[in-house]
Amino acid sequence: MRISEKILFIGTSMLLLKRKNTIQLSGIYIHIPYCKKACHYCDFHFSTTKYNSAEMMDCINKEMLLRKNYLQDEIETIYFGGGTPSLLKAEEIRRVTETIRNNFTVTEFPEITLEANPDDIDEESILQWKFAGINRLSIGVQSFHQKDLEWMNRAHDEKQALNCVLLAQDAGIENISCDLIYGTPLLTDEMWNENLNKIAFLKIPHLSAYALTVEPRTALHKMIEKKKVENINMNKQAHQFDMLMLWAKENNFEHYEISNFAKNGRRSKHNSSYWLGKHYLGIGPSAHSFNGNARRFNIANNALYIQSLKNNDLPFEEEILTKENKLNEYIMISLRTIQGTDLNKIEKEFDISQRKRIEELAGKYMYQGMIIAYNNYLILTDKGKHYADRIAADLFTV
Ligand code: SF4
Incomplete structure (x- = not known):
């Protein structure tokens, strides 16, 4: 990897x-x-x-x-x-x-x-x-x-x-x-x-x-x-x-x-x-999977992975995603892409209050020339791309 x-x-x-x-x-x-x-x-x-x-x-x-x-x-x-x-x-x-x-x-x-x-x-x-x-x-x-x-x-x-x-x-x-x-x-x-x-x-x-x-x-x-x-x-x-x-x-x-x-x-x-949020199946030691609601993390150890599979066991940990997790992860991923973060989607799938909160927080980055708002999307400028993860974290909900 x-x-x-x-x-x-x-x-x-x-x-x-x-x-x-x-x-x-x-x-x-x-x-x-x-x-x-x-x-x-x-x-x-x-x-x-x-x-x-x-x-x-x-x-x-x-x-x-x-x-x-x-x-x-x-x-x-x-x-x-x-x-x-x-x-x-x-x-x-x-x-x-x-x-x-x-x-x-x-x-x-x-x-x-x-x-x-x-x-x-x-x-x-x-x-x-x-x-x-x-x-x-x-x-x-x-x-x-x-x-x-x-x-x-x-x-x-x-x-x-x-x-x-x-x-x-x-x-x-x-x-x-x-x-x-x-x-x-x-x-x-x-x-x-x-x-x-x-x-x-x-x-x-x-x-x-x-x-x-x-x-x-x-x-x-x-x-x-x-x-x-x-x-x-x-x-x-x-x-x-x-x-x-x-x-x-x-x-x-x-x-x-x-x-x-x-x-x-x-x-x-x-x-x-x-x-884009599609589902995926990860096979092999340390691989991750996602089915829309939870993430699975296979054990990152070759010998233990083999031992478990020999016993017909699936060696993984699972994290069920809360609504907050899903929103934060959506912000983290979408802000890194050319499409940007869809505010309409946030309003529809999460809450209008989340949209308002994010718009308000994004204001300072717009002022600094790091984000532009276009057609209900927040998109990073070249300057903003230097700070993508930091900006995303600032827009997270708690
Ligand atoms: S996965 Fe292997 S080849 Fe790839 S960067 Fe790591 S050590 Fe190098």
Whole structure:
């Protein structure tokens, strides 16, 4: 799992999206908890030893069978995240997609994404993945600069960062997203510009760009504490975010979520479904699920996950969402998106007093040029996007 997934689950809440024909579309997320090496900044759930990976895949398939009634809806997206799902063999991917097709109703053309690291991508692997049904790659490039990649402790080098995209395109995969990280100590503005320009030059239609964050209990956190590496320079990071927004405008990328940019309509359907409040089923250790009223969090421990599934047990914790939770999560998620926060929806689904309260609180951000009100929506300006989470928290109800 990369930073993208983490952001999705920070205080997420979803509103039921009713389609005209009342069919609800949902997604399935499969967490593959293995990586070749630990990136210094990463606090996601993964293990660097794969000794129990065969058992893990049996358990992942078993969890899907045990939870096949969790969603009542058609599946329109399948997302292999991690960890590093590109470590899976093609037949393991195919087995998972077959289990899904045999036990859920899947739409005719589902988006099926594989998170892939550049060092796992070669001609053969791409063909195998395509054959297994993968039609979208989310590639963990992070940087096209060798020294930056070494600083992050990534498993790939700068040549692989570039070649993997060319290989995927040669194999006919057009729906490609790349992840980049900015605000790292070694990344100068010039290097950041070069990274962004490579995305444009390579005609990659989707970019997820994340500011480096220092999470507790990561190698990076310890290294900063011991003064082995420089801490994050917030001013530089903010400047690189401004560079990113400007680059997106100049290159016709739609800035449709704080960290996500799409061209030619290539938004991530799966990640958008989180932001639109659709339901999803999360399979595998540490995966999250949402059914409109509650969130489930699978245990983040490979051995205990396997042990439980062997005993036909589902190892999860559940949080039933109160109305306040739902409102706060809606504010948190919607404010990060291009659509913004729908005041009519708040009035209809929560209370007119909530609408009035939020409008009043938003007034000071409008005055500061951080929010605009448009057609009953509150939308962050570029200036406001720097403070998205802080502003959202200020609009929360208690
Ligand atoms: S590849 Fe790196 S960033 Fe991705 S999950 Fe593994 S350790 Fe974390």
